[in-house]
Each structure stands twice: as structure tokens, then as C-alpha cells.
Amino acid sequence: MFGWNGRILRIDLTRGTNWVEEMPTYLMQEYIGGRGMCIRILFDEIDPRIDPLSSENKLIFATGPLTGTGAPAASRFIVSAKSPLSNCIANPCCGGYFGANLKYAGYDLLIVEGKSPGPAYISIHNDRVEIRPAEHLWGKLATETEHALRVDMRLRDDLDDWALNTIGIADIGPAGENLVRFACIMSDGGRAAGRSGLGAVMGSKNIKAVTALGTGQVNIADAEGFRKAVMGFYQEGRNNGELIKRRMYGTWSLPGRANKSKSQASLNFKEGYSEAFVKYEDPEVIRKLIRVRDEGCFSCPFGCSKRSRIKDPEYPKTAKGPEHESMALLGSNCGLGDMEDICRANYLCNELGMDTITTGTMISCAMELYEEGYLPEKDLGYPLEFGNRNMFKLLKQIAHREGIGDLMAEGGIAFAAKYGHPELFMGIKGMGIPAWHPQAFDALGLQYATNNVGANHTKSTLPFYEGRKDPAHFVEFTKKDQDYLAIADSGVLCWIIYHGPLWGEKLSEWLTYITGTTYTQETLDRLGERIWNLERLFNLKAGITCKDDTLPPRITKEPRVKNRVVDIDRLLQEYYEWRGWDKKGVPNQEKLQELGLEKEGAGVI
Template sequence: MPYGYTGNILHVDLSSKKNWIEHPPENFYRTYWGGKALALYYMLKEMKPHTDPLSPDNLLIFAPSVITGTPAPAIPRYTVCAKSPLTGAQGEAEAGGWWGPELKKAGFDAIIIKGSSPTPVYLYIKDGKIEIKNAAHLWGKDTGETQRIIKNELADDKIRIAQIGPAGENLVRFANIVNELKHFNGRNGLGAVMGSKKLKAIAVRGTKPIELYNKERVSQITKEITKRVMDNPLSRDLRELGTPAVVRGFYEAGCLPSYNWTTGYFKEGENLTAETYNKTILKGTKGCFACPIRCKRVVEVDEPKLKVDPAYGGPEYETIAALGSLCGISDLKYIAKANELCNKYTMDTISTGMVIAFAMQCYKEGLLTKKDTGGIELTFGNKEVVLKMI
């Protein structure tokens, strides 16, 4: 078996509640490596053309890369693949965080899920052992509550959980999958696929080391790459400012997506810059597994009428644009709250902002009226309305 792999691929049939472990030959790994390539191999091999994305026949595949879980810096990612209910085509989305490395340490290179459970369930994987557990009591709960309950049930705070919220359960076509409340497999509606299978979460705990061919050489290269990464000015900017660093460039160039894409000029753009972000809502930063950059924003708002929990991270550039300037909103505190709500429900922040901005444009043009909106003044710049719409 090539180093960097466990040699185990977990197959789960939620319809029959059965699971089995495949042990592919070395040539398989050398050909498909992991991640998207591995996932697409199984999709092309086992799925029929024209499969309904929300049917039991759709595969839902979680696949880290060969490097995921090793000391290699800034590569903790894993891919989720399925036929997308949003596009009808192959959908794939990556996420960072700690879940991917944990799956490898738990003894698996990938999980291939098919079928659909008649009742809500979640998977519990610990060091090669698999359980399909009842999740009826979790169905309908947001991500924070679900994570708290699962960790209490399993009596292990170190468990890593990938899950869906109410958006995935209700088959919203742009529902995401989230791990650790703030790392998302987004944009393709893969959370809806998970919801169609009545799979609420996958809880993973692993303590097994990943075998390396030459630990000393890996350690040496890791130190060299880490130094090069952190000596790069872009890495330092990313640590200090995160992805919101790009807001200023777009704003000053007059190409910040604004008012449902009708203009690139946003008068209050300074209020959305990373510098303003750091002064007003930033509480700290977090890093993914083995990543020295720590670009993940952690925000907090603690006001009498507006509170944002730092457990849900903070808005990235795309969220600032989609739930901010695109909707005519320039208040980062409300954008942070909108981001938190989307994270609780596992709604894609970009698609959510696009839908709301489009509805605001329709309201402005008279295509939607108060009768259609239930009395809501769906006007650009109405920050309270954005929260209501979510």
C-alpha cells in the first residue's frame, strides 16, 4: 500500500443499513490519488446516467487527498462529490478545517454513501469502527445545537462533525455541508443530497497515525515550505486581513458587486473593508489542521438587539459582497449576523445573498409587492429585512 493512505474505503448503504470496507489495490491509489479524482471514479462506475440528484441512487462521496492529515502545511482539505441538485451535473466542493484529517486518522481514505434511510440517522466512525445511529432527535435542529448534542451523546469533545442544518433537511438546492460550524462544502447543493438520504451528520474520531515513507524528510520539507509560506507577503496579509482583504481593491476599482449587479460602485464600500472589519467585529483568528496562516476570521457582536456567536466564524469576502453590497448593506455587524444564520441553517451565503438581492430588484421594479412579501419592505439597504428573509 502506498504511504499516505489507509488502504480502506468505507461503503455505506443507508437503505439497508449495511456497510462494508473495500481494500483497493496499490495501482488504484497510484491512478486516482484521492479527493475529486477518486470520487469521480466511483460516480462514473456506479451511477447510471440521468440519476435524480435527490434519489437514493445518487452517491454522496467524502474523499480527502493523499496529503490530508500529514504534517504537510496548508493542505487539510477534503472533497465531497455527488450529482448536484442545483445544476444537474457533477457537483464537488472542498472544505478545510479538521474533519478531513480526522477521517484519515480514523482509518479511511473515503466514504461512499448510497441509498436513503427512512428515518434520520447519523454515522459515527471511530478508529475503523462504524455505527449508524438514530438522529430523529436531531432533525430540525441547527448546526450548533446538533454538534453540542452529538458530542455530549458520544462523550467526546474531540469528535469532528460534518453535518447539515434545516436547509439541507428541507432540500434547499443550495444547502451546504459544514464541519466545525464554519468550514463549508458549498455552492452545489450537496447538503440537499445529504438531506435526501436522511443523513444528518457524520461524526468522526481518529487516533491512528498516517504512515509516511520518510518521516524525517517530510519534517524537513514541512519546515522549509512553512518558512517560505510565512515569508510571503500575501500569506502575512491573509493572516492579518483574511479574504476580506480583497474588498478594498474591488471597491476602489469600482467593481464591487452591488445592488443586484446593477453597478460596481458602492458608496459605503469603506465600511466593508478588512481594516474596518478588524476594528469593529473581529475577535480573533483560527487555523485549519497543519496550516500556519490562520486566515479564518472569528467575529463577535454583543449588543442588546444584535448578538453574533464567535463559534460560527466570520464572513469571508464572498459573503460580505453577497449579503452586503449586493443587497445595499454596509453594516458589517448585520452581515456577520446574516452569516451566522446561514451557518446555523447550512445555507450557502453566496446563493442566499444572490436570491435576496434579486428579490430586492424585483421589488424595486414592481414585480413583487408587499402582498407578495407578506408586508415586508424588501428594499435595498434594509438590513433588518435581510435577516428576516434568511
């Protein structure tokens, strides 16, 4: 078989067993991999109305046909389950080395079911799959866990130095253990499958970590052609300014871009501009200030991720990040204007295993509640106006569910409602809004509001690119881009590289070389649309309605940025029409027929 392994590894934690299943052909042909396969399996196997933190929820780690093949920037793996934060489908993606290792171990998908009786970790070394006790890891921070696991593996599996640094690890920090609803699954010392709170799902199953090490191979249909195509692509890429910029600065070029265009989330989205960030508008300044080295994910030569240094002796010598989203949400959005402070906050979130974006909006919400006098100081135990460094204390409280942190760990909607002002939480479907202020670009507001997983930056495209700024076309582009990203997430290709510097044409090219089946852009668009619609059906069955496809009143009613508001009601109706959905956002019969989803739609429409 080319591209895929055609094998699914299933682990039943309740019984402590594991077995391998053959991958059905239709799953590969019609859902490609990653995100597509995940939604198909979850739709078939779990009831969308279950409690996400119960043992009935299933956690899937998925790779795609491109993972581990060397296709540029095909490093990612998808983690999927029902989200405890939004109650929608969740499918965050994460870079690093885990996905490729799972593939080389011989599996396309890892499905984790049930609940382990005690703390455990899953070790996958080719055909040797074990559920091992993890009492000694419980309570450890994310990178501490990784170090401890490597020591464990050296002893138990007799691995040499190279094998140990090749290994892929996905783990949770204390936040995941304590079922914080926006906990991440961390990987490779600071990467995260961040949005949607799947760390809590992993914690609810008592699984501290999954390690993968594979020494197998991936077969490529046209190996010669593929090798030459990638080589040609790199030769062209040497002169591509956008790609060179990615390697130099990663996402650090974005704070400047956002701040200059007045779209940097600031002070709980009250503003789109931060005075303190003016000094960081030139990415070279940030690079000089904190960068240690560039870090590429597996098979990604663009290396946009950066390792950075904080001078504070209390923190380790080097750590990953922060990316633009973390800088904005933990930084300008909370009133922090110093890069060292932002690095500290980012480091704490990573180690505790919390989504920096939702955490940022939670803290800024608490800050605004405090400043307005709705949140009394006695509940906090300390003052918390914008920019106050007491937020570091609050971060730890949330992860350990201490004091007010216990309530905040339940998510922004519950927290803001308790203090009587649910409108001050800047989130959609419970998930915090990412860095770009929606009022700066209507298209972005629409993308956040209609996203199947909530306000997600990895599943929306920035409106800088051709045609997307034009109001006459951006609703159409919103649909197109969403379908495109659904299929890119199924490949699995990195959205950072494949939206912006590169668009879809490469995806079909790589897929054709690797799998030996010819994919055209039209086929892929249709498959992407089907994935999107199936996710929508899952959400509808879970009880999500068109009322949830909305933006906070601050975005739709108060003109904060560029003196504009987002007219979400009008945009939504236009969007539903483009999608072939009715006025309530339910796919209509013709659309489902066209996509071959009539059976799945039964009971919803």
C-alpha cells in the same frame, strides 16, 4: 502504504450495513484522491441522468494522500455527488478537522448510498462504524447539532476532553433537512462544503450528521526529508508578505481590493462598486471591528479564517466569518452596508446551513424583482427593497420553506422564471455568481461560465497573477488553472493558499515526499486535465450542453462596470479550442485518446 490508507468505507443506509473495500491501485495512481477519485467513482457507479435527490445518488466524503500528513494547508476534504442545484457534478471542499479524522480512522473515502428510513447520524470511530438515530437532532441549527453530538459522544463513546475537541463533524442545518437546493454541509461550527447544494442530498438521505474520530496514523515515505522540507518552508514563509497578510486579515483584505478596482458585486450585479464599503477598504478596520481570533484549519498555519463577534445579544458571543464572498453577496449585493448586519446574515446562513453566495444572489434577485414591481408585496408580506433588513426574515423562510421561501428554495432559475424575469437571477447553471464582478475581468467571466460545477469561486483563480491579465494569454491560463485546481483539489490542498501566494511546485514536492512516488509537474497537469475532462463527460451525459456555458445577459449585454461587456461567445470558442473540444464543447476523439478516456466518451461523442 504511504500517504493513502488504501481503504474505502461504504455505508448502505437502506440496509443499514457498512463494509470496507480495498482501494484499487489505479484509483490512487491516476486520480490521486479527493476530487479525482470522486468523479471516477460517480462516473462508474451512478447514472448521470438520475434525480439528485433520489436514493440512487451517492454522497462521497473524500480525503487525499496529503490530508492529515501535516503538509501545510492540506486540511480539506471533498464532498461529491450529483448536484440538486445545477444537475452537474458537484465537488465542494471544506476545511476544518473532519478530513484528517476520517484519514486517521483508516479511510480515504466514505461512500454513503441509499436512504435511511428515519433521521440518523453516522458515527465513525476507527473500525467502529454505526448508524445512530437522530430524531433528537432533527430541526436543530448547525452548531446546536454539534454541541448535542458532543454530549452524545461523551456519554456513548466515553471520550475525554481532548478527544471531544479533536473530533470532526459534518452536519446539515434545517435548510438541508428541508431539501433547499442550495443547502450546505457544515463543519466545525461555521465552515461549509457550500456550493452545489449537497446539504440537500444529505437531507434527502435522512442523514443529519457524520462524525469522525480516528486514532490511527498516516505513514510517510520519507519522514525525515518531509519534516525538514516543511521546516524550511516555514522559515521562508516568515518573510513572505502575502502569507503574513493571509494570517492577519484572511479574505478581509479583498473587499477593499475589489471595491477599489470597481469589481465588488453590488446591487444584484448592477454595479461594481459600493459606497457603503469604502469604510471597509482598509482590512485593519474590519479586524478591529469584529475579530476575536484567527482560526487555522487542521495542519494549516496560515489561519485565514476568523472568528468574529456581533454585539447583538440575540446572537451568540462569537461565530465564524464572514469571508469576503459572504460580505459581498449578502452585503453590497443586497445593499447592506453595515458590518454588523452582514455578520448577522452570514451567521443565519451558516446556522440554517445555506450557501451564502447563492442565497445572496437569490435575495438580491428578489429585491430587484420587488423594486421593479414584478414581485408583488402581497407575495412577500413585507417590503423588500435593496438594503431592507426584512431579508433576515426571508432567509429563515427559505430555510424552512415557508411562504415564498418554498419557491425560492427551488433555486434561482425557477424563482425568477415564475415572476417572468429569468434574466434577473445572476447565476450560471443555477449557481450564484461569486463576489468578483465578471465584467471587471473577462478571464473571470470565462472561468465562471466554463466551470464544471457552475459559477464557483473555489474552482477559479483570480486574474491578479502573472500573465493572467494579458488578453492574449488568459484563455490559455484559464485552462491551465482549471486543470491545476482539479489536481490541488485531489491532493487535497487548500485553494486559498495554493493559488496566489503559492503555486503548483509545492504540490509535487509534498506528494513525492509523502507517497514515495516521484510526481513531476507535467504528470500532474495531465492528471488534472483528465479529471476536468471526465467531469465534462459526466455533465454532457447529464444533459448539460454548451448552451449552459454562459453568463447572464446583464454581464454579456449591459455594460455596467468599466463600460465593458464580456464577449462570451468568442471566448468560449477560443477556450474550447485550447481544451481540444469541438464547437459544441464536446471533447473530440484525439483529446480523449490522449487522455485515455475513449471508453468513457462512448455514447457522448
